[in-house]
Amino acid sequence: AEMERLVNEALSSALGLAWTRVVFRAQQTSIGPAQLAQRQGLVVYESPLTRGGESIGQIYFAREKDRPFSKDETAFLAQVADAVALAMDRLLKLEQSETLKAQWDATFDAI
Numbered sequence: 001a002e003m004e005r006l007v008n009e010a011l012s013s014a015l016g017l018a019w020t021r022v023v024f025r026a027q028q029t030s031i032g033p034a035q036l037a038q039r040q041g042l043v044v045y046e047s048p049l050t051r052g053g054e055s056i057g058q059i060y061f062a063r064e065k066d067r068p069f070s071k072d073e074t075a076f077l078a079q080v081a082d083a084v085a086l087a088m089d090r091l092l093k094l095e096q097s098e099t100l101k102a103q104w105d106a107t108f109d110a111i
Helices: 001-017 032-038 071-110
Strands: 017-024 042-049 054-065
Touching: 001 017, 001 054, 001 071, 017 042, 032 042, 032 054, 042 071, 054 071
Parallel strands: none
Antiparallel strands: 017 054, 042 054
């Protein structure tokens, strides 16, 4: 949610975004961002989030229907998606290393 907010704040004035959503592969929702945008009368651009060739989710960018995304804008948003995927990968690796450290500390303390 924080990543969505930061990306949306950074891009909303330049691209006129209504909202940005990051959906991880494991997340299940009753209504997807594309359907939500359609119900709200918005147009959406969807880009995959990949890590090492593996899909980790999707990022959605939505704005008013009367302003469809141009080819240049979608190319730019695909680059943003790559940067978001890289940032998420780094956060996941940091979280994993902190978990391993905590496990090591607990094992060491038990000895």
